[in-house]
Amino acid sequence: MKKKLTSHSIRLILPLVFLCLWLPPTAHAQTITPGKTEQWHDFEKVHFTFDGLPAWYVKPPKPLPGNPWVWRAHFPDWHTTMDSLLLQRGFHIAYVNTNDRYGAPVAMMVWDRFYQYLTDKLGFAPKVALEGVSRGGLYVYGWAKRNPEKVSCIYAEAPVCDIKSWPGGKGKSKGDEKSWKQLLGVYGFTEEQALAYADNPIDHLEGLAAYKVPVLHVIGPKDALVPNNENTFILIDRYLKLGGPATVYSMTRGPQQLEGHHFPIEHPDWWANFIEQASVPVVKPLPKTTYFQVRGGLPHIAQAIRQQKKATVAFLGGSITHNPGWRDKVSQFLQERFPDTQFTFIKAGIPSLGSLPHAFRFQQDVLDKGTPDLLFLEAAVNDRGNGTDSLTQIRAMEGIIRHARKANPAVDVVLMSFAEPHKTRDYLAGKVPLEVANHERVATWYKLPSVNLAQEIHDRIKAGEMSWEFDFKDLHPSPFGQEIYYQTIKALLNSYFDGTTTATAPMAPIRPMNARSFERGHYLPIQKATLSNGWTLVENWRPDDKIPTREGFVNRPMLVATQPGATLTLSFTGTAIGMGLISGPDAGMVEYRIDKGPYQTMDLSTPWSKQLHLPWYKLFAGDLPDKKHTLELRLSAVKPEASTGTACRIVYFLEN
Structure with missing residues (x-):
C-alpha cells in the first residue's frame, strides 16, 4: 500500500534533497600541461597547454614590482619591437591561442580563465595591458568591456571594430567570405543575426569609458581592408564622447601593404611608454x-x-x-x-x-x-x-x-x-x-x-x-x-x-525567524471592498494634472476618493493588511480601524509627491490574529501640510 507524503514527511526529506544537490556541479577545472622553454628575442619563453589550447608567456630579465604584463590577442609574433622594449623594462608578455573565434563569448570564457590563472597562480598584476592587432580588436574590446576594472590600457593596430565591416564586407571593405562563414558558425548566428549584433567593439563602451581606460589606435590612413571610417574612427569618436581617453596615430612612413592594412610601426618606444605609464606602478585593488x-x-x-x-x-x-x-x-x-x-x-x-x-x-x-x-x-x-x-x-x-x-x-x-x-x-x-x-x-x-x-x-x-x-x-x-x-x-x-569558495550544505531551518512573516503576502483586488459615499472605482485611472506617473500604476483600475468623509469596508483574512496607493500632489490622510477598534490616522503624502504620482505602500497592521477581520477606512478632513488636497487612490489591498 502506497503511503501519501505528508507536509511533515516532506520537511524531513527536503534537507536530504538539499544535501544531495549542494555541491557545485558546473566547476571548470583549469588543466595546465607544461611545455618547452625556449629563447624568444633573447628572452625566456615558457610554453604550456591551457585547457587544451596552446599558450605561453615571456619572462623579463628583471620583473617590475607587481608583475605588470601585456596580453596579446591573435598574431602574437607580428610587430614585436614594442614587446621587446617592455620585456626589457620588466613586463611579462602572455598569449593564449583562441584564434578563429573572433572574440565570441566562447573565447571570452577562455580569456576569463586564462586571466584567473595568470593572476592567481603566477602572481601577474590585477590590471593587464591589452594588445590587439587587426581581428585581435574583437578580442581585446570584447574582454575589456566585460572586465574594465581589470584593464590598464588598450593598444590596437588597425583593429577590427565591427564585424559587419570585416569579415562581413557589408560596407566599403571587401571582407573575407571564408572568415565570415567561420564567424557565423562560432557565434551561432544567421546572417540576419550577425548584421543586427549590437555588441561589437564600437558598442556599449560606457563602462570602459567610465573607468577611464586609455585607448591608443595606430592605423594606416588608407586601410581599405579594415576601413577606418567603419572601425577606428567610429569607436574613438564614441569613446571620446563618453569621456574615455583615446589617441589615434597614423603610420605614414614606410610601405603600406595589404590594401594599406599592413604598415611598419613608427616610434615603438612611444607606444611602450604609453603602456608603461598606464600600467606602472602596479596597484592592487581591494579584493x-x-x-x-x-x-x-x-x-x-x-x-x-x-x-x-x-x-x-x-x-x-x-x-x-x-x-x-x-x-x-x-x-x-x-x-x-x-x-x-x-x-x-x-x-x-x-x-x-x-x-x-x-x-x-x-x-x-x-x-x-x-x-x-x-x-x-x-x-x-x-x-x-x-x-x-x-x-x-x-x-x-x-x-x-x-x-x-x-x-x-x-x-x-x-x-x-x-x-x-x-x-x-x-x-x-x-x-x-x-x-x-x-x-x-x-x-x-x-x-x-x-x-x-x-x-x-x-x-x-x-x-x-x-x-x-x-x-x-x-x-x-x-x-x-x-x-x-x-x-x-x-x-x-x-x-x-568554479569551486573556489567552500559552500556549506544549504540545510536552512524550516522554522521562521519571525512567526508573522509575510510569506502568504499577495494583492487583494480592490473590487473586494464595499464602497460607501464618496468612493469611485475608476476603471482606467490617469492623472489630469500632468504630473508624471510610474509604469504599471497608471491606466488601470483604481479606487479614488477626494472628499473627506468617504468610507469603505473590507473583509480580509490573516495577520496583515495594508494598501498599495498612488501618492501625488493632492495626497491626503485616512482614518482606519480594524474589527471596531479605535481609529488611527495615516498620512498618505511623501517627500516626492509634488513631483510624481508615486507608488506607495502602507501597512495598517502586521501582527493580527490569523483569522477573519474587517477594515474600515475613511478619508480625513485634515490635509497634510505640503499637500494640495485630501485624495486617496488605492491600487491594491495587501493581505497576508
Missing part, C-alpha cells in the same frame, strides 16, 4: 571576496544548468534593478558562461519599492510569470528611503524567501545591499546600516548568498580607488557604479561555479 558571502551556495541553479539545461532567473528590486545595467550584464554573463542552457529572465524591478511592496507583489510580478530557480533580491536602498521599520523589513524579506520556497523548495536566493549616501555615512561613523544588517540576518538564517555593495562602495572610496562625486555619482549608479555591482555579483557566481 572582491570581502564583499560577498557564499554560505549555502547556489546548488539548485547549478543543477538546473547541468541537468535540465533550462533555468529561470528573477530580479526583484527597486529602480536600481529596474534600470538597465548590472541586471542585463548578469543575464548576459549567465547566457555566455552556460550557452547550452535556455534561460528565462524575469525583470521585476519597480522604482521606489522596497521589501514591504516586494513581499505582497511577489506572486503577481514574479511567480505568475514563472517559478525561479535563482532569485536576486534587493530592498536596502528603498527601505531606508521609505522609512520601513526594522521588524517590517525582516517580516517582508523572510516572507519573500518562504513564499518563493513554497513555489520551488530548492530555489536559490541572493540578497543584495546596494549603496546610497546614508549607508556610506553610517559606515563612516562606524555603524553597520540597519537595512544591511537585516539583509545579512535573513541571509545567515537561511544560509543564502549575499552581496554587500554598500560596504564595498564605502571601502573603495576610503581606499582612494574611486569617489562618489565623480565616479559613482548617485544612488542610481553611473556606468562606473553599474560595473562595480556587476563585477562583484559575477565574482560571487564564479566563486561558486
Whole structure:
C-alpha cells in the first residue's frame, strides 16, 4: 500500500534533497600541461597547454614590482619591437591561442580563465595591458568591456571594430567570405543575426569609458581592408564622447601593404611608454571576496544548468534593478558562461519599492510569470528611503524567501545591499546600516548568498580607488557604479561555479525567524471592498494634472476618493493588511480601524509627491490574529501640510 507524503514527511526529506544537490556541479577545472622553454628575442619563453589550447608567456630579465604584463590577442609574433622594449623594462608578455573565434563569448570564457590563472597562480598584476592587432580588436574590446576594472590600457593596430565591416564586407571593405562563414558558425548566428549584433567593439563602451581606460589606435590612413571610417574612427569618436581617453596615430612612413592594412610601426618606444605609464606602478585593488558571502551556495541553479539545461532567473528590486545595467550584464554573463542552457529572465524591478511592496507583489510580478530557480533580491536602498521599520523589513524579506520556497523548495536566493549616501555615512561613523544588517540576518538564517555593495562602495572610496562625486555619482549608479555591482555579483557566481569558495550544505531551518512573516503576502483586488459615499472605482485611472506617473500604476483600475468623509469596508483574512496607493500632489490622510477598534490616522503624502504620482505602500497592521477581520477606512478632513488636497487612490489591498 502506497503511503501519501505528508507536509511533515516532506520537511524531513527536503534537507536530504538539499544535501544531495549542494555541491557545485558546473566547476571548470583549469588543466595546465607544461611545455618547452625556449629563447624568444633573447628572452625566456615558457610554453604550456591551457585547457587544451596552446599558450605561453615571456619572462623579463628583471620583473617590475607587481608583475605588470601585456596580453596579446591573435598574431602574437607580428610587430614585436614594442614587446621587446617592455620585456626589457620588466613586463611579462602572455598569449593564449583562441584564434578563429573572433572574440565570441566562447573565447571570452577562455580569456576569463586564462586571466584567473595568470593572476592567481603566477602572481601577474590585477590590471593587464591589452594588445590587439587587426581581428585581435574583437578580442581585446570584447574582454575589456566585460572586465574594465581589470584593464590598464588598450593598444590596437588597425583593429577590427565591427564585424559587419570585416569579415562581413557589408560596407566599403571587401571582407573575407571564408572568415565570415567561420564567424557565423562560432557565434551561432544567421546572417540576419550577425548584421543586427549590437555588441561589437564600437558598442556599449560606457563602462570602459567610465573607468577611464586609455585607448591608443595606430592605423594606416588608407586601410581599405579594415576601413577606418567603419572601425577606428567610429569607436574613438564614441569613446571620446563618453569621456574615455583615446589617441589615434597614423603610420605614414614606410610601405603600406595589404590594401594599406599592413604598415611598419613608427616610434615603438612611444607606444611602450604609453603602456608603461598606464600600467606602472602596479596597484592592487581591494579584493572582491570581502564583499560577498557564499554560505549555502547556489546548488539548485547549478543543477538546473547541468541537468535540465533550462533555468529561470528573477530580479526583484527597486529602480536600481529596474534600470538597465548590472541586471542585463548578469543575464548576459549567465547566457555566455552556460550557452547550452535556455534561460528565462524575469525583470521585476519597480522604482521606489522596497521589501514591504516586494513581499505582497511577489506572486503577481514574479511567480505568475514563472517559478525561479535563482532569485536576486534587493530592498536596502528603498527601505531606508521609505522609512520601513526594522521588524517590517525582516517580516517582508523572510516572507519573500518562504513564499518563493513554497513555489520551488530548492530555489536559490541572493540578497543584495546596494549603496546610497546614508549607508556610506553610517559606515563612516562606524555603524553597520540597519537595512544591511537585516539583509545579512535573513541571509545567515537561511544560509543564502549575499552581496554587500554598500560596504564595498564605502571601502573603495576610503581606499582612494574611486569617489562618489565623480565616479559613482548617485544612488542610481553611473556606468562606473553599474560595473562595480556587476563585477562583484559575477565574482560571487564564479566563486561558486568554479569551486573556489567552500559552500556549506544549504540545510536552512524550516522554522521562521519571525512567526508573522509575510510569506502568504499577495494583492487583494480592490473590487473586494464595499464602497460607501464618496468612493469611485475608476476603471482606467490617469492623472489630469500632468504630473508624471510610474509604469504599471497608471491606466488601470483604481479606487479614488477626494472628499473627506468617504468610507469603505473590507473583509480580509490573516495577520496583515495594508494598501498599495498612488501618492501625488493632492495626497491626503485616512482614518482606519480594524474589527471596531479605535481609529488611527495615516498620512498618505511623501517627500516626492509634488513631483510624481508615486507608488506607495502602507501597512495598517502586521501582527493580527490569523483569522477573519474587517477594515474600515475613511478619508480625513485634515490635509497634510505640503499637500494640495485630501485624495486617496488605492491600487491594491495587501493581505497576508
